[in-house]
Amino acid sequence: MAIARDTESLSSSLDAEQLGLDRAGLLGMYRDMLVTRGIEERGHILYKQGKIPGSFYTGRGNEAGAVGVASAMQPEDAGTPLHRDMGVHVTRGVEPWRILAQYMGREDGPARGRDGNVHMALIEQNLVAMVSHLPAMMPVAVGLALAFRIRNERRVSVCWYGDGAAARGDAHEAMNFAGVRRLPVVFVCDNNQYAYSTPPQLEYACANLADRAAAYGFDGVVVDGTDILAVYSEAKRAIEKARQGGGPTLVECVTLRMEGHAVHDNAFYVPRELLDEWAKRDPIARFRLWLSEHVQASEAELSELEEQVKALLAEAQKRAESSPAPDPSELEQGVYAEPEQPQENADA
Amino acid sequence: MAIARDTESLSSSLDAEQLGLDRAGLLGMYRDMLVTRGIEERGHILYKQGKIPGSFYTGRGNEAGAVGVASAMQPEDAGTPLHRDMGVHVTRGVEPWRILAQYMGREDGPARGRDGNVHMALIEQNLVAMVSHLPAMMPVAVGLALAFRIRNERRVSVCWYGDGAAARGDAHEAMNFAGVRRLPVVFVCDNNQYAYSTPPQLEYACANLADRAAAYGFDGVVVDGTDILAVYSEAKRAIEKARQGGGPTLVECVTLRMEGHAVHDNAFYVPRELLDEWAKRDPIARFRLWLSEHVQASEAELSELEEQVKALLAEAQKRAESSPAPDPSELEQGVYAEPEQPQENADA
Amino acid sequence: MPEKTYLQAISDGLRQEMRRDERVFVLGEDVGVYGGAFKVTVGLLEEFGPWRVIDAPLSEIAIVGGATGSALMGLRPVAELQFSDFVSCAWDQLVTVAAKQHFRAGTPVPMVLRLPSGGGFSGGPFHSQSPESAFTHVPGLKVVCPATPHDAKGLLATAVDDPNPVLYFEHKHLYRRIKGEVPDERYTIPFGKARIERAGDDITLVTWGAMVYTAAGAAAELQSEDVSVEIIDLRTLQPWDKEAVLESVAKTSKLLILHEDTRTSGFGAEIAAQVVEEAFEQLDAPIRRIAAPDTPIPFSPQLENAYIPQVEDVASALRELAAY
Amino acid sequence: MPEKTYLQAISDGLRQEMRRDERVFVLGEDVGVYGGAFKVTVGLLEEFGPWRVIDAPLSEIAIVGGATGSALMGLRPVAELQFSDFVSCAWDQLVTVAAKQHFRAGTPVPMVLRLPSGGGFSGGPFHSQSPESAFTHVPGLKVVCPATPHDAKGLLATAVDDPNPVLYFEHKHLYRRIKGEVPDERYTIPFGKARIERAGDDITLVTWGAMVYTAAGAAAELQSEDVSVEIIDLRTLQPWDKEAVLESVAKTSKLLILHEDTRTSGFGAEIAAQVVEEAFEQLDAPIRRIAAPDTPIPFSPQLENAYIPQVEDVASALRELAAY
Ligand SMILES: Cc1ncc(C[n+]2csc(CCOP(=O)(O)OP(=O)(O)O)c2C)c(N)n1
């Protein structure tokens, strides 16, 4: 039986080389985290300005989980990120302006206004667009891994899900099937300690969700989700293990959801002290400090990067706002995919 | 974290008193096992005679699991037995002739010909009729327990399910909810090592299904499902623990399905040696030996009991065969329950 | 009589049921401390405690199965799914266990499932659906779709009294927009009895839920063109008030059916099929259906507007029928 | 041309697809060593090995989700559910993920889900259902219901070619009872194109699946009474061949719809609604529907017989229509 274990906090101790990441890679991850938070902060403002319809969700506090795991993936790997994992899209290379266009329901959002929020993905990046129903993407992510296994490709599927969603049957069927067939899939549980207003003790009765890996015959590990290097290192290990035919791993990233469930929710039910405590562990601030201490990133260098990101996002917003609204006359198109070619030998 | 453990084999060592069962109780359990197997054997013949429509399933080899657990329940406890658990109905007091009438789709079967097999239950006995969809009764069984908890009744719900069915989401949601709320429910996994043709290694990747209890924050135990006293004793412990507010337990009863999935299936995929090995552990034969060794049941006494059961079943079959077919003109009745009384203050 | 929003009517009605009958309890995600995603259950946890207002894990199967089991033991669960869209996750429990139980075993399952449904606020494909039609095809379930605060409360009380599984679709877009008089005392509204939203002679318009208001807007337009439209608000789809529809069609000879759900195999089809079967001789024009197109419900306001039937769509269909 | 049973046609067709295209694989419960509950996949494991014939755990969600995911990565899964009744367990995966994927993200989901369906052998409420109608209400899914061995093979090939999720309902009661000529070579039958089972002038009878044979029996009876019935076998319900039905109704002016599924909100309602909307002027009689009553499908032969439409039920409806 696999036993969940905590990984030590890496930020304080680690040499950069141990991670197999070069300086540029590390700074790239920092940049991706900044872009992620920056897009969501702009989104929040756009929402308040009435430019984003519907509701609005952010992943503040989860940037390390999203960017850290995505950075450990290869381009040929596939994934199903969720509503707190916008950083995955950023890391995989979706242009920020298209994400803002997506929020606003514009034609240039990946979902072309048909779906909102981060319910989007570019299949070129081997990502699959999430549905709201949680965690319905888990069996789908297992299906991606199944395809890789059937074709004997050395590719891995990465599957994100939340602590709340872990209670649903889809999580169970997905992990059980993946375990039985030792499929190349990594389950990443974004445990941000709340499912809407529901705290862990009303969601599950085991100590860590990673413990559940044992029920499916694979390893589970609990990692500090605010420590991007710890996340990266565990994700890398799990992904490469899956790639080598070692089967699934469950990586539980523990964070705290730093905002309400969505903009309308002030999270009155989250104790103030808990928020304060976790605010001190902000994943971006932590990584900034690490970069300055371990790879001698100077204040000037980091500030410049930050300014670049700001400029990029200002540009992105402009471009997104000029994206047209989708054309209602096209609404009924694309419900079905068209057959690629006329059917041969058709015989009625 | 709870750890699954094997209970020692009780049949060889145990004193009758240790179990809190008197001689009459023990002989009653033996009788219920005989009745259970006898009904199924008669059913099999009736099926071959063309008197039972549809398909036909038996629980041969599972008599200890069904009768042993049911004997540990109090009348006020409730349960959701499955297709291998006909012994539960027998133990709770359904008259055998009505079960045979049920098989034959007659008016006097509990389902009145509307449903077949053991898809039946008498609510007076606090049993709920199973559906085919496995294990859809698990969340329902948890609902029974929820009612007891809400009303602060000292009653327990007992929920049977199979090793194959354990893979479905319903099992997960039911056990998770029960664990979180510490509901008075006992999960009994009839692990007969096959789900239709599918062996354990294609169903699950953990050592024992009872290990999964840990994922839900309660205890799991593995018990030899051919040893009715071991089953009884673990079930009793779990039921009384639940009654005292101790929450759920998962009791995994390991047996082998001694016949095909249903009559049409010759189980060619089950190794002959496995069947031979488990045939030696027939739960009825084992218990008979135990009774003669531990409560001095004489050959004469046991034979008389066996003859009585045969006579009872012969009588039951006659009565069942004379039960009328359901009246097709009543088909459309009873889809909905009628409101008990005219609605007050109705205002259109 | 006090004026209340549609939401307040449901909320107050639910509280009244819980005060009146201690078998009634609430089960759902975030229904306790948070008071439900739409705040329908606010205050109930404080008044009735954590065993009558049960915050469930994110587990639609456990919620519906749990409600079914507790109903079988004599309780009266009023379960909430956060959005009616998520009922797809519990489809099996509903159609396999709850719906068929009484027919098979003769045991009643007195449960209510509250399902906030409908679109109109850019909720996107998974927070805006109107899944009521699908359930009208499942014998054993009842389907309720109130349009007014008064009906919302009265139908909820009937649902709680009913010994069968009742799916209670409350339209999210009416929650705070629609107000009406709601008696303080308890009252019930029978299932299967339609409400005449507006009497008329020329065309019968059958609808339910939020579309009642769209219908009313269109009928008002047509009034000024001297076409008199009779609007029938079905209130419940299973059972549905066929008699009221046939009676109206006998008078008007023309029928328009309007619903927010998608067109193909929506409940509008059943109404049309039934009317053409039973009132063929009375019809003077084709039966028309106005419904959402056969696509998922889209997110962006421009698309959603094109998707949900609008007053103008209904008005022009009425005009065509009038001219037929 | 060789004669094959309906079952053999599916089995051989599936093997042919797998030989032709290595992207095609099979996934389901007991499909490997056992060859499937109905023996459709017998021999495939031996020929194609355990990674193209995958014995899944008892997990309908994992099967359908797994098929969806692998289809998104370019494979062509042909998944089997043991009985179509169990599709209720995967309802959410189908309607939420697979059906909406292309509309939302533009990514095709080329998967086939084989669903052994229908009654007639005392399978009881959970092994005899005909759930096809419910899926016609879900935009994004295709629904196929072959009635003959020839169609079964040709529609399966089309389903495999189709870049969308296709629900392929194979009628269990036809498996071994029905034989017909089936070409050895591969051929496809287009979706949305009905088959005229029997030409006639007086009444149009629209049906599909096993009911085609019931319809034929009734039409033969009516023939001797000098009433000429045209039987249209729809073959696929989504898309469905509205043109063929309208064309026939233009000729006969009378329409009877027959299906095995329950009546209320069954697909028959959609056909009736569409025809009354588009061919109102051509109709000389009410559109009639013969379908199962609104109850679960019962177990005992006496009850099941009363439940499933029989030749006599259809014949008497045809007589009434003829006399109208
Ligand atoms: C099947 C389903 N039920 C309910 C919801 C409504 N809902 C949206 S997010 C959420 C909480 C999710 O919690 P968790 O999985 O922990 O993710 P988090 O939002 O905390 O990242 C709920 C209940 C949903 N999306 N899907």
Ligand SMILES: Cc1ncc(C[n+]2csc(CCOP(=O)(O)OP(=O)(O)O)c2C)c(N)n1
């Ligand atoms: C949801 C669902 N899928 C498929 C089936 C078909 N089926 C009936 S019994 C069975 C095997 C069940 O195995 P297990 O749970 O181990 O019970 P056993 O029959 O071995 O007692 C299967 C696949 C079903 N009844 N329900």
Ligand SMILES: [Mg+2]
């Ligand atoms: Mg969470």
Ligand SMILES: [Mg+2]
């Ligand atoms: Mg088994």
